[in-house]
Amino acid sequence: MDEYNIIIGGDKLTNEEVKRNEDFGQLLKKHQHFVKKRKWIAGGLIAAGVFLITALVLYFNSLKKENEEVEIKSIELIDEKEITPVFGIELDRKEFVINSEKGAVLSYDNTVIEIPEQAFVDSLGNKITGEVSIFYKEFHNPVDFFISGIPMTYDSAGTEYQFESAGMFDIRGEQNGEPVFIDKSIRVVLGSQQEGDYFNKYYYDEEKDSWDFIAKDDAVYETLADTNTVIEIDDKEIQLIDKEIATIKKLKPSKKSAGSACIKLEMDSNEFPQFRGFKDILFEIDVTDNNFSEDLAQVEWDDIKLRKKDGIFELLFFKKFKKTTIRTKPVFKGETFNKALSIYNTENGRKLDSLNDVRENLMGSVNQFNNEASVSSNLGVFVTRIFEVNNFGIYNSDCPRRMPKGQLLATEYLKKSDQVEKDTLKLKKLYLVEENKNILYTLSPSSTLSYNPNNKCVLWGVTIDNKLVVYKATEFAKIPLNHKGIYNIEFEVIEKDLYAEENIKKELDIGALF
Amino acid sequence: MRIEEKKQIELAKKNIKDFEPLYLAYHEKILRFCFQRMESKNEAYDVCSQVFMKAMKAIGKYQDKGFSFGSWLYRIALNEISTHYKKKTKVIKVDESFLFTLSEELEEKDEELPKRLKRELETLKPIYIQLIELRFWEGRPFKEIAEILNISEVNAKAKTYRAIEKIKTKLIKN
Numbered sequence: 300m301d302e303y304n305i306i307i308g309g310d311k312l313t314n315e316e317v318k319r320n321e322d323f324g325q326l327l328k329k330h331q332h333f334v335k336k337r338k339w340i341a342g343g344l345i346a347a348g349v350f351l352i353t354a355l356v357l358y359f360n361s362l363k364k365e366n367e368e369v370e371i372k373s374i375e376l377i378d379e380k381e382i383t384p385v386f387g388i389e390l391d392r393k394e395f396v397i398n399s400e401k402g403a404v405l406s407y408d409n410t411v412i413e414i415p416e417q418a419f420v421d422s423l424g425n426k427i428t429g430e431v432s433i434f435y436k437e438f439h440n441p442v443d444f445f446i447s448g449i450p451m452t453y454d455s456a457g458t459e460y461q462f463e464s465a466g467m468f469d470i471r472g473e474q475n476g477e478p479v480f481i482d483k484s485i486r487v488v489l490g491s492q493q494e495g496d497y498f499n500k501y502y503y504d505e506e507k508d509s510w511d512f513i514a515k516d517d518a519v520y521e522t523l524a525d526t527n528t529v530i531e532i533d534d535k536e537i538q539l540i541d542k543e544i545a546t547i548k549k550l551k552p553s554k555k556s557a558g559s560a561c562i563k564l565e566m567d568s569n570e571f572p573q574f575r576g577f578k579d580i581l582f583e584i585d586v587t588d589n590n591f592s593e594d595l596a597q598v599e600w601d602d603i604k605l606r607k608k609d610g611i612f613e614l615l616f617f618k619k620f621k622k623t624t625i626r627t628k629p630v631f632k633g634e635t636f637n638k639a640l641s642i643y644n645t646e647n648g649r650k651l652d653s654l655n656d657v658r659e660n661l662m663g664s665v666n667q668f669n670n671e672a673s674v675s676s677n678l679g680v681f682v683t684r685i686f687e688v689n690n691f692g693i694y695n696s697d698c699p700r701r702m703p704k705g706q707l708l709a710t711e712y713l714k715k716s717d718q719v720e721k722d723t724l725k726l727k728k729l730y731l732v733e734e735n736k737n738i739l740y741t742l743s744p745s746s747t748l749s750y751n752p753n754n755k756c757v758l759w760g761v762t763i764d765n766k767l768v769v770y771k772a773t774e775f776a777k778i779p780l781n782h783k784g785i786y787n788i789e790f791e792v793i794e795k796d797l798y799a800e801e802n803i804k805k806e807l808d809i810g811a812l813f
Numbered sequence: 814m815r816i817e818e819k820k821q822i823e824l825a826k827k828n829i830k831d832f833e834p835l836y837l838a839y840h841e842k843i844l845r846f847c848f849q850r851m852e853s854k855n856e857a858y859d860v861c862s863q864v865f866m867k868a869m870k871a872i873g874k875y876q877d878k879g880f881s882f883g884s885w886l887y888r889i890a891l892n893e894i895s896t897h898y899k900k901k902t903k904v905i906k907v908d909e910s911f912l913f914t915l916s917e918e919l920e921e922k923d924e925e926l927p928k929r930l931k932r933e934l935e936t937l938k939p940i941y942i943q944l945i946e947l948r949f950w951e952g953r954p955f956k957e958i959a960e961i962l963n964i965s966e967v968n969a970k971a972k973t974y975r976a977i978e979k980i981k982t983k984l985i986k987n
Contacts, residue, residue, distance in 0.1 A: 304904045312844065317840075323833045420956060424954025506885065506888075
């Protein structure tokens, strides 16, 4: 444990002493002296670097032909680590304006951002009230990573790895142009475009220019099906059968309920053929009918009639010009019920069985069709990755990977042209992208190029005068396997004005890879 | 961060001479911060100068993460102090007013408190001492403390109160 010397009430700095020490001119002199010294050291390092590269180039060349003279062109090394979007294109962040007291649930493509109520404080720790702007942007593929300028390498115990990303986002908050701070965690359920449980969550420390490991990333999977397709598949034939079955079932004799009020009627079997053969049919009165009253029994009716309306039997009671209608249903009691049931089963049992068989067969076909339709309309697996955001900034779901292997080339980067003597390119950024890999491999323009010749590859670079250069997949494919000596990579220099993301994307030969 | 300060940072990134307003705004705070952790004034002047030298060197890479520019400077200062004391016993100066604040927090009032407190503070781990002084002496919000010490805010809160509880328990025992 560190030892501390605690001094209570010691010497104090006076305002005059503070003022005396406050000499910016002096500090600036010291700083400038340091900068000069650093430039000298850097110059020395570059010279050493060029020497090393020269030696390397000579070595590679000696493998090809022993006594051949090679013209060595110097390579300028530019180290740029800051997050600067390529060609200065501002990231197109989406702005959400929310009420900080109430919180909000925001949607961005397949992502949900859950902001609790009173989630923000100002720089002094005071609760923020009123409207807060949340700025949000996602990055899902090498093109996004390239344009953003966000570093995609990870240093672990001195070894540099390349990030394979399952999705990255940048989230910021402001009120009236001033940054706000997170007091209660924001939950970002990131809609990821990559499956796999081998990713980790990282936070980008913008001061240290490095990624901080947060935790293992446990992806959440959900299978997506186009449910509309399933709903649309319907069978009218089944509906007709169901209707017929329901009609037959309605004819099934019912037993008289205990204590119910019933009326016995003499019926014309021509008018109600369904009751032909049945004797002692009772009509049980539906006491829940609004028209029902016990007083009905006290009235001496002029006439009582039975009718069937919309599948329901109704009793019509007449007294002079007054008509009272009450719902009823035919019932049987005692032995009469058993007899009626037996007749019903004889007449309808087979018909019902046959209808049920047809229905079952049809249902089987419909289910099979729906299942197949469901499979064919499966939209794939929907993957989400959950982040607890306690600080605004950049978050990433990544897996550190090594550089691809297979072919190692000593390269010279030139400008493609018709001239015999090609111009050497001075690159400040250089990236390799491989087909179907969600990795933007960051290369050093001064190092040898390592890549997998079995995969389609593209190189993207940025020159020191901010021009986009592209080495297309078709050119890559022409590099001979096991090439010895320096290989000239002739970049196509894009001279167009690249003012928007879409504008850049068109030039990157993405179609060859994804 | 104030818009004015943001603009000033951008200007300083382009021309280091424009760092002056930032220097003048934070010089006294950083110098006093260093002096509280140094044995002599000269050491504090040296370390303070180193802090601003480093800040000027790194200003090009400074990114507005939403925290005040000051918290970035305090972080550099803590690193410098730590480097300065690599092989020596670290110093923490405790003001009487700090003892008053702390005694209120501890709900302890005792004439012998300064002596007892000194004894107990010396037994605490450095991180606890830093948390206590940043919170109760310098009155910084936990958000900023977390930023300065490069720990999470929740951790800063939990550790600060754990430190207070530790002192309380020891003071009661003794």
